[in-house]
Amino acid sequence: MDEGTELSLSIAQIVQRLKGSHLHSQIERQAKDCLHRPEIKLESLKEDVHSYLKTSGWEKKLQNAVYRELQLPPSHPTAPPEHLKEPLAYMRKAQASWEKRILKSLNSMSTELGVPLARQVGVNLSRFRPVYAPKDFLEVLIGLRNPNHDSREEIGARSHWGLIQVPLNVRDIPQLVGIYSLFTNPSLFQTPPRLYLGPVLVVEQDSAAAQQYSRRGCPTGLRADLWALILNSTNQPQDVMHYEQLKAGVIQHDLLVDNLIYKDVKLTASNDDYYFVFEDFLYQVLLCFSRDTGVLEHFKYNSATPPKSYLHGKVGDEDYAVVYPPNGVVPFHGFSMYVAPLCFLYNEPSKLYSVFREMYIRYFFRLHSISSSFSGIVSLCLQFERLLQTHLPQLFYHLRQIGAQPLRIAFKWMVRAFSGYLSTDQLLLLWDRILGYDSLEVVAGTTVLAFSDNLMEVTSLASAEAVLADLSTLKVIPLIQIFLFATAI
Amino acid sequence: MAGKVKWVTDIEKSVLINNFEKREWVPVTESEDWNFYWMSIQTIRNVFSVDTGYRLSDEQLVNHFPNHYELTRKDLMIKNIKRYRKELEKEGSPLAEKDENGKYVYLDFVPVTFMLPADYNLFVEEFRKNPSSTWIMKPCGKAQGKGIFLINKLSQIKKWSRDSRTSTFVAASSGKEAYVISLYIDNPLLIGGKKFDLRLYVLVTTYRPLKCYMYKLGFCRFCTVKYTPSTSELDNMFVHLTNVAIQKHGDDYNHVHGGKWTVSNLRLYLESTRGKEVTNRLFDQIHWIVVQSLKAVAPVMNNDKHCFECYGYDIIIDDKLKPWLIEVNASPSLTSSTANDRILKYSLINDTLNIVTPNGEIPDCRWNRSPPREALGNYQVLYDEEQAQSESAERDLRSRSGQLLGSKGTKGSAGARPAAATWK
Numbered sequence: 010m011d012e013g014t015e016l017s018l019s020i021a022q023i024v025q026r027l028k029g030s031h032l033h034s035q036i037e038r039q040a041k042d043c044l045h046r047p048e049i050k051l052e053s054l055k056e057d058v059h060s061y062l063k064t065s066g067w068e069k070k071l072q073n074a075v076y077r078e079l080q081l082p083p084s085h086p087t088a089p090p091e092h093l094k095e096p097l098a099y100m101r102k103a104q105a106s107w108e109k110r111i112l113k114s115l116n117s118m119s120t121e122l123g124v125p126l127a128r129q130v131g132v133n134l135s136r137f138r139p140v141y142a143p144k145d146f147l148e149v150l151i152g153l154r155n156p157n158h159d160s161r162e163e164i165g166a167r168s169h170w171g172l173i174q175v176p177l178n179v180r181d182i183p184q185l186v187g188i189y190s191l192f193t194n195p196s197l198f199q200t201p202p203r204l205y206l207g208p209v210l211v212v213e214q215d216s217a218a219a220q221q222y223s224r225r226g227c228p229t230g231l232r233a234d235l236w237a238l239i240l241n242s243t244n245q246p247q248d249v250m251h252y253e254q255l256k257a258g259v260i261q262h263d264l265l266v267d268n269l270i271y272k273d274v275k276l277t278a279s280n281d282d283y284y285f286v287f288e289d290f291l292y293q294v295l296l297c298f299s300r301d302t303g304v305l306e307h308f309k310y311n312s313a314t315p316p317k318s319y320l321h322g323k324v325g326d327e328d329y330a331v332v333y334p335p336n337g338v339v340p341f342h343g344f345s346m347y348v349a350p351l352c353f354l355y356n357e358p359s360k361l362y363s364v365f366r367e368m369y370i371r372y373f374f375r376l377h378s379i380s381s382s383f384s385g386i387v388s389l390c391l392q393f394e395r396l397l398q399t400h401l402p403q404l405f406y407h408l409r410q411i412g413a414q415p416l417r418i419a420f421k422w423m424v425r426a427f428s429g430y431l432s433t434d435q436l437l438l439l440w441d442r443i444l445g446y447d448s449l450e451v452v453a454g455t456t457v458l459a460f461s462d463n464l465m466e467v468t469s470l471a472s473a474e475a476v477l478a479d480l481s482t483l484k485v486i487p488l489i490q491i492f493l494f495a496t497a498i
Numbered sequence: 499m500a501g502k503v504k505w506v507t508d509i510e511k512s513v514l515i516n517n518f519e520k521r522e523w524v525p526v527t528e529s530e531d532w533n534f535y536w537m538s539i540q541t542i543r544n545v546f547s548v549d550t551g552y553r554l555s556d557e558q559l560v561n562h563f564p565n566h567y568e569l570t571r572k573d574l575m576i577k578n579i580k581r582y583r584k585e586l587e588k589e590g591s592p593l594a595e596k597d598e599n600g601k602y603v604y605l606d607f608v609p610v611t612f613m614l615p616a617d618y619n620l621f622v623e624e625f626r627k628n629p630s631s632t633w634i635m636k637p638c639g640k641a642q643g644k645g646i647f648l649i650n651k652l653s654q655i656k657k658w659s660r661d662s663r664t665s666t667f668v669a670a671s672s673g674k675e676a677y678v679i680s681l682y683i684d685n686p687l688l689i690g691g692k693k694f695d696l697r698l699y700v701l702v703t704t705y706r707p708l709k710c711y712m713y714k715l716g717f718c719r720f721c722t723v724k725y726t727p728s729t730s731e732l733d734n735m736f737v738h739l740t741n742v743a744i745q746k747h748g749d750d751y752n753h754v755h756g757g758k759w760t761v762s763n764l765r766l767y768l769e770s771t772r773g774k775e776v777t778n779r780l781f782d783q784i785h786w787i788v789v790q791s792l793k794a795v796a797p798v799m800n801n802d803k804h805c806f807e808c809y810g811y812d813i814i815i816d817d818k819l820k821p822w823l824i825e826v827n828a829s830p831s832l833t834s835s836t837a838n839d840r841i842l843k844y845s846l847i848n849d850t851l852n853i854v855t856p857n858g859e860i861p862d863c864r865w866n867r868s869p870p871r872e873a874l875g876n877y878q879v880l881y882d883e884e885q886a887q888s889e890s891a892e893r894d895l896r897s898r899s900g901q902l903l904g905s906k907g908t909k910g911s912a913g914a915r916p917a918a919a920t921w922k
Contacts, residue, residue, distance in 0.1 A: 229766065230774035280754040282838065283763060286690040286720055352690065354770045434766055 023078045031247050032074050036067050066214070070243075073216040077241040080371065080447055082310040082382075095312035095380045099155055100387075104312045104379040107149050111339055112316045114140050115265070124265055137272045139342035143424040146341070146377060147172075147417070150387055153379070170409055171394025172416045177381055179392035182399060185454065189446070189489075207231045216241055224445030226438050226486065233354040239444050240367040244360045252359040255297035262300075266334040270295045274345045283433045287352035294348050294362050295340070298369075304336035307370035312380035313337075338374070343421070346428040347373045350436050372449055376424050384449040389423050390416055392453040400457055404464055413470035418477055419456045426452050432481045439485055451489070458488040503860050507536040511832040513843045517851055521858040533860050536561045539570075539828050546802075554804045559854060559861040562828060563705070563807050564800045569791065570809070570828035572678045573638045576611045582794035607787040608823050611680040613638075614658040621679055622659075625652060632682040637675065642831075648682060655679070683822055687815040689759075689767060694718040696761070696813040696821075699830065699846055700788055700880065703806045703854060703867045705799040707883035710792055711853065712785060714876045715842050718759040722750035756835040768819075776819055784813060784821045789881045791823055803863040806854045808846070849875030 027033055040058050043049055043065075049057045062068050082093070095101045119125060122136050151172045158176050180188070203225070210219050211234045219238040227235045237243065259267075274291050278284040284291075298304065308315055315337025323329030348365050355361035375385045382388065397415055398405050408415055422430050426449065427439060442451040459480055467473040503523040507514055514536055518525070526532050537545070537560060544550050546564035554560070568574050583605045586594040595603045612621040614635075625631070635655065637645040649655055658677065686693045699713035751757065768777040788811055810830025814822045832847070834840035853869045855861050868884075 228774070229769040230777075233770055280752065282755045282759070285752065285755050285757075286692055286694075286759055289691045353767050356689075356771045433763065437770075 023075060026078060027071075027074060030074065031245070032070060036062065036071065039065065039067055069214050073214065073238075073241045076216045090309070093310055094308070094314075095382075097155075097381045099153075100312060100379055100381050103149065103153055105314070107146075107379060108314060108316060111140055115316065115333075115339060116318075119265055124268075137268045139273060139276070140269060140339055142342040143421045146424070147420045150379065150390060153387065169394065170398055170405055171391070172414050173387065173391040173394060175387065175391070177383075177388050177391055179383065179388050179395060179453075180450070182396065185450075189451070189454075204228065207235070211235065211238065214238060220445055220447065222445070223441045226441045229434075229437075232437060232441070236354065236444060237360070237364055240364060240371070242360070242363040242367050244357075244363055248363050249359045251303075252297060252362050255300050255362075256293070258300045259296045264299060264334055266299045266340060267296055269340050270299065270345065273340055273342060277343055277429065278345050278349045281349070281429055284346075284349040284352065284429070287349060290352050290358060290361060291345050291348050293358045294365055295345055297362055298366065299334040299336050299338070299340070301336045301366065302332075304338060304366065304370060305332065307374060308337060311374050311378055312382075312385075313374070313378040338369075341377060343425050343429070346425045350428050350433055350440065353433055353437070371447075372443055373426065375449060376426060386423065389449060389453040389456075390420065392450065393419060393423065393456045396453065396457045397460060401460060401462070404460060404462060407465055408467075408473060411468055411470070411473075413467065413473040415460060417470065418474055419459065422459070422480070423452050423456055427455065427480075430480045431483060431485060435483065435485050454489060455485050458485060459483060501860060503533045503855065503858065504531060505534045505536070506530075506532045508538050508541050509536060509829075509832065513832050513834065513840065513847050516844065517847045520848075521851070523858070533557050534559050534855065539566070542566070546800075554802075554863075556863050557860050558804055559863060560805055561807060563702075563805045564802055565798070566807055566828045568798050569795045570826050571638055572611075572636055572825055573613050573676060575791070575795070575826060576608060576613070576678060578798060579605075579608055579791065579794045582790075604786075605790065607783075607790065607821070609680040609683060611678050614655065614677040614679050616676075618659050622652065632684055633679050634682045635677050635679050636825075637677055639676075649679075680824075683814050683816055685817045687817050687819065689718075689720075689764075692720050692722075694720045694759070695824065696764075696784075696811075696815065697830070698761075698784070698788070698811040698813065700792075700809045700811055701806065701850055701853065701877060702792060702809070704803075705792070705796040705801040707887070708789075708792055708796050709867055709882050709884070710789065710880045711874065711877035712788065712880040713846060713849070714761070714878060715845065716761040717842070718761070718764055720757040720759060722752075722757060754836060756839060758836065758839065772819070780815065780819045780821060785880055787813075787821060787823050791826065792881070806850075808850050845876060849877050853877065 039062065043058060043061045046061065049061065059068075062071075091101060095104065118137070118140070151174075153173070153175050155175050203222075206222065207228050208231065210222055211231060216238055219235045223235060223239060242248075270292070274288060274295070278291055279288050305315060315332045316339060317330040318333045319326060319329050319331070347369065348361075351361055351365050351368070355364060372384070375382055376389075377386065379385075379387060394405075394416055405415060426443065427436055430436075431439065439451065439455055443449055459477060464473055464476055467476055503518075503521065504526040505518045505523045506526055506528050507518075508528070518534075523534070528535075535541075535545075535558070539562060542560065542562040542564065545552055545554075545560060568578055583594060583602060586605070593604050597603050610624060612618075612624070614621065625633070630650075632648055632650045635647050635649060696716060696718055698716035701711040701713070703709045703711075765777060765781070768780065807828065808830065810827035812824040812827070814824055816822065832843055834843055851858070852873050852875055856865065856869060856873065868882075
């Protein structure tokens with residue numbers, strides 16, 4: 010298929026998707042309503058309506074909606090749907106067997122505690138445990154093998170010293186420097202024109218421009234608006250209504266996952282110096298999230314598949330299958346930390362909700378599903394290990410020798426995109442780049458920066474972990490600049 | 499070489515003792531010759547009392563001003579602020595400007611407050627103007643949330659009325675049970691649905707001229723329970739009082755963070771949700787009210803040269819981002835409730851000592867009280883009257899000689915900034 014055909018197919022797809030949207034009906038109504046306006050002439054109807062939609066800002070809204078569609082992974086029209094989820098068969102298989110384990114764990118908890126998946130009230134939270142923790146997930150990633158690739162090789166300077174044993178293409182430092190060039194030029198950072206540009210972008214409501222801007226970090230006072238703009242989370246009345254409906258659902262039905270969420274918030278954010286004040290907001294977002302069936306749509310391009318439970322006696326019969334939880338996402342230990350930093354930006358629950366939801370279906374899902382995506386956790390782990398091996402080979406070798414594989418220390422940071430590990434101001438600057446570059450790759454780079462030569466002194470995994478226990482003083486952005494700049498020369 | 503500082507304290511707190519020991523100062527007893535005495539407010543009363551008072555030498559330093567209570571007793575602070583406003587008004591100062599409702603534009607920073615029983619009738623008059631309001635009763639001499647309660651009906655405080663013949667009134671008139679009653683801030687700024695107040699540390703090294711410093715590492719103290727303004731919850735003290743001493747008994751008290759949130763978190767949150775400009779204005783206003791409260795007591799303060807004081811300022815921010823001064827503590831708690839708290843309080847004492855005993859040497863209370871910038875640590879100059887006066891003299895001179903104002907750009911002095919930023 011040549012490029013032209015592909016493009017027109019993509020366009021057709023986007024048009025198809027937007028046709029069903031609320032925006033479509035809004036624009037349609039605007040177009041009809043404007044016919045009464047004096048400036049709309051019958052002889053130049055098409056041009057006049059078009060120019061009306063342009064001046065009244067609807068064209069910009071349409072542009073942002075198209076831009077959002079372009080940001081989501083494209084569905085190749087001729088490829089089978091499972092290839093859109095994950096092109097590599099062995100990755101799909103690994104993900105499927107991981108899901109089986111999660112579901113089994115969920116079901117056994119449900120049986121053990123005598124708590125059905127849905128419809129229960131007032132249970133003792135102390136009996137609940139997280140379905141899984143990042144370290145369980147890491148073991149699965151370490152066990153990943155490509156059946157067509159022999160990874161057994163002698164250890165040498167050119168071999169890979171890390172734990173991830175699958176061959177994926179990840180960028181090395183020169184390639185990163187090329188892509189993240191805006192990072193490496195400190196003189197471009199906070200120049201006066203840039204400071205004036207921020208507010209202009211917010212007024213102009215242009216997603217694509219805001220995204221470019223975010224690559225060099227957002228000013229604190231504009232970040233909330235810029236992120237919402239990049240994500241096209243406009244918090245329209247229908248979004249607020251949607252959120253209110255989800256809230257009503259929380260009041261009507263209890264779910265087993267509610268308890269997992271309560272437990273997770275209690276174990277993580279409630280004990281966190283930065284986030285404990287937002288405990289209540291986290292419940293408001295996460296309980297609604299688990300009931301939001303709109304989230305299911307992202308499974309088209311997520312290698313994960315929502316867990317199903319079957320009505321009594323109908324196990325395996327797809328007609329009697331129910332997705333559980335309704336959004337298809339099983340929260341794990343630390344899940345609430347994806348929401349926590351956003352509470353610094355949005356004090357309106359519905360807005361907070363829509364930004365989180367969009368961040369999840371664009372980025373965060375990749376941090377806990379097995380895929381070959383360059384933004385996926387497997388690639389990030391591999392990239393981190395390769396960067397560290399290139400950048401600090403002696404340190405890597407030392408840590409490996411004492412049984413402190415760097416990934417064992419750093420994995421939990423990456424799974425949470427550093428939430429709860431970096432200080433919030435630094436974390437938000439990091440997430441600016443995730444949004445700006447529309448990629449989680451920067452997470453792998455940041456992970457390398459936490460490692461430094463002072464770890465040469467440690468003699469065990471425990472002491473290495475102790476040295477790296479507190480990242481709250483790490484100033485990541487200047488470090489990334491120095492890292493890329495210094496290694497580029 | 500000068501000898502080592504000999505120290506005494508009647509507050510056995512590790513954050514103090516560790517700081518003294520780090521400086522290799524020598525512990526002595528109260529009856530020996532000492533240079534530095536970190537004492538409770540009970541002890542300071544004796545040090546300066548007419549009967550038992552010491553005669554302090556030039557090489558002795560204590561951590562309280564003799565009549566600190568002019569600022570730190572709730573009733574006296576209010577009295578002094580009221581007097582200060584009247585004086586400024588009489589002078590025709592622009593600071594005493596009033597708005598169309600008769601409220602001070604720049605000096606309305608404490609909630610409307612009355613003494614009980616002394617101002618009972620005045621209070622009743624005010625209460626009747628707005629009978630749905632809630633008021634908070636606080637005993638004048640107590641700290642850490644003791645004896646505090648809320649009222650929304652006059653009948654609840656009948657016993658403080660002048661004509662009451664109950665025995666409580668006798669106790670009240672003897673001064674022991676004196677209360678202040680303040681309009682309760684019923685629209686506090688909520689974060690995550692929770693109420694909080696601010697605890698800021700302020701160091702004063704002299705009142706005349708006034709030299710004061712703000713500690714950058716203040717914190718917010720959060721209620722563990724979600725805030726509801728309904729009066730049915732009036733009895734639930736956990737909702738309304740943010741003092742950690744009280745919060746600790748709440749079910750949800752968390753020993754990891756102790757309900758404390760750093761001021762830098764507050765700033766990040768406010769800047770992100772409300773914008774940089776309003777956030778800067780809020781912090782400027784907070785600095786402004788601290789300076790004004792100190793100026794209000796400066797004329798009555800016994801500016802003894804052997805004294806310095808580190809105050810704990812309690813401030814509540816309302817939902818319009820206006821800060822209110824609630825009270826000032828002379829002996830902010832040096833007990834550490836969490837690991838971060840210990841680090842904070844250790845640094846607070848460390849930075850305080852670095853300013854008041856330059857180079858950790860034996861103090862000379864005749865020193866000029868102008869520490870070098872690098873000795874400030876986490877303190878920043880809040881106001882330096884000496885510097886402000888010389889700067890304004892310089893400005894006068896320049897404007898008189900026809901030079902352009904502001905040729906030096908904005909003033910570098912942090913002391914002049916908050917004042918200028920709020921009322922210029």
